[in-house]
Amino acid sequence: MNRKLLDPFEPEYPEAIEACMDDEYATKCSFSHHGSQLATARSDGRCFIWDMDTLTVQRKLDHGEAALMGVSWSRSGRHILTYDEEGVCILWDLYNGTVRTRVEFSSAIACARVHPRNAYKFVVCPVREAPSLVTAGDDAVMSPSVAPIRISGEAVDPKTKAAAATCCCFGKKGVYIFFGTAKGALHAVHSTTLAVACSTKLSGSTLTTVERNPRGTDVVTGSMDRILRVCEVNLPGQDDRRSRPAVADSMPSITVTTKIQDIVNRVHWAHALFSSSGDYIVSGSQHRADHNIYIWDKHSGALVKMLTGPNELLEDCAVHPLRPIYASVSTFGIIYMWTRVPQQRWNAFTPGFKELEENIEYVEPENLFDRRLVLDNGVVVDYEIERVKHEKSADAIFDESEMDIDVDVTDNDPLFSDSDSESEDEGFVLPVTVEIDSALSEAESLPEVRADPSVHSEEPLTDPGRTIVEC
Numbered sequence: 009m010n011r012k013l014l015d016p017f018e019p020e021y022p023e024a025i026e027a028c029m030d031d032e033y034a035t036k037c038s039f040s041h042h043g044s045q046l047a048t049a050r051s052d053g054r055c056f057i058w059d060m061d062t063l064t065v066q067r068k069l070d071h072g073e074a075a076l077m078g079v080s081w082s083r084s085g086r087h088i089l090t091y092d093e094e095g096v097c098i099l100w101d102l103y104n105g106t107v108r109t110r111v112e113f114s115s116a117i118a119c120a121r122v123h124p125r126n127a128y129k130f131v132v133c134p135v136r137e138a139p140s141l142v143t144a145g146d147d148a149v150m151s152p153s154v155a156p157i158r159i160s161g162e163a164v165d166p167k168t169k170a171a172a173a174t175c176c177c178f179g180k181k182g183v184y185i186f187f188g189t190a191k192g193a194l195h196a197v198h199s200t201t202l203a204v205a206c207s208t209k210l211s212g213s214t215l216t217t218v219e220r221n222p223r224g225t226d227v228v229t230g231s232m233d234r235i236l237r238v239c240e241v242n243l244p245g246q247d248d249r250r251s252r253p254a255v256a257d258s259m260p261s262i263t264v265t266t267k268i269q270d271i272v273n274r275v276h277w278a279h280a281l282f283s284s285s286g287d288y289i290v291s292g293s294q295h296r297a298d299h300n301i302y303i304w305d306k307h308s309g310a311l312v313k314m315l316t317g318p319n320e321l322l323e324d325c326a327v328h329p330l331r332p333i334y335a336s337v338s339t340f341g342i343i344y345m346w347t348r349v350p351q352q353r354w355n356a357f358t359p360g361f362k363e364l365e366e367n368i369e370y371v372e373p374e375n376l377f378d379r380r381l382v383l384d385n386g387v388v389v390d391y392e393i394e395r396v397k398h399e400k401s402a403d404a405i406f407d408e409s410e411m412d413i414d415v416d417v418t419d420n421d422p423l424f425s426d427s428d429s430e431s432e433d434e435g436f437v438l439p440v441t442v443e444i445d446s447a448l449s450e451a452e453s454l455p456e457v458r459a460d461p462s463v464h465s466e467e468p469l470t471d472p473g474r475t476i477v478e479c
Contacts, residue, residue, distance in 0.1 A: 188215030
């Protein structure tokens with residue numbers, strides 16, 4: 009669909025469920041950066057890559073027998089990171105479906121994210137260990153380098169897990185890494201020096217999720233106290249060049265600007281994240297058997313929309329990076345696609361274009377093909393004379409032989425004009441593998457049977473005494 013025909017003032021959140029995909033073992037889901045694929049992490053240790061155009065499985069990745077805890081895409085969509093509950097992280101190359109890097113930890117992986125500018129670098133948060141920054145080697149044979157990150161002054165306490173991180177995410181350009189801990193603290197660590205740039209205490213409960221704004225520098229966090237917090241981040245060298253410039257003398261800070269919670273039901277939130285424009289906060293509720301998705305305004309914290317689904321517990325949700333499409337995973341492994349029917353504005357081609365709600369009968373006026381026409385003010389107009397005058401005036405103003413035609417073939421859509429557009433393999437397209445049906449393959453493997461002319465025919469097919477003449 010042509011995005012220029014869409015209404016720019018149309019709400020960016022969906023309205024109802026358009027389609028559903030049965031994955032049976034799916035527990036987590038994540039869109040690629042351009043939204044062309046959807047990856048699902050399964051409890052049987054496999055990862056499925058779904059095509060958003062055909063809603064079919066494009067690739068199946070066998071991670072292992074342990075249940076996957078989540079997935080993370082690279083910006084180009086060529087690499088994807090899978091991690092399980094046994095502490096195994098695998099970075100896949102989707103071009104040929106091979107393992108690019110494999111790293112093992114001694115405890116389950118709570119969260120892992122791929123660097124937004126370097127596909128061969130990712131951060132891992134084990135449950136009982138300090139978080140680590142992993143850098144893959146030049147090829148798949150070389151072992152990756154693992155650099156532990158000390159987000160607290162003390163070593164890892166096996167009881168309180170003071171230095172262990174429960175969730176993480178990169179900044180827009182990957183300059184900073186944000187970690188949430190079991191003590192309710194949020195730390196901002198420089199990705200190059202691995203030094204803590206800023207820390208703040210958000211809650212007395214464990215932080216479960218932290219996600220960055222795709223169009224800004226703020227982050228949203230979810231915690232066990234059932235409160236979502238939107239935090240404004242002020243750090244030297246802001247990740248977003250279009251945001252307001254930071255004051256040179258200001259100190260690094262993380263300030264809570266908005267708090268969101270359900271005071272009546274006190275429900276737990278599955279996964280809090282920003283919308284594609286960064287103006288709304290989206291999260292799913294984990295309350296009884298409700299499959300509801302809530303949408304709040306980022307600045308005021310007011311509830312904008314509540315999407316009500318079937319009576320199935322919601323496990324995870326994801327937001328399309330460009331279009332008003334949400335994906336939610338139920339406890340039965342069914343993936344629901346939430347969207348809205350777009351209203352196309354056909355008058356975007358020309359201001360004089362008139363849209364019709366229904367077909368109308370055209371009545372031809374009597375003077376449609378008359379040479380002369382009398383206007384309302386009594387002036388008589390000759391069509392032929394007026395046409396010649398118009399052509400002469402147009403030739404006098406514009407000379408087609410000397411006019412330099414400038415054709416702009418670039419797409420300056422603000423949805424794609426962000427600061428992350430620099431990438432090594434930006435134009436990657438996932439190859440399609442054709443699976444031959446088993447029944448067809450068995451039929452092709454059968455030996456060829458030829459008919460015996462002496463058995464099925466009374467006469468031989470060829471007669472030595474007969475001459476065939478072609479005319």
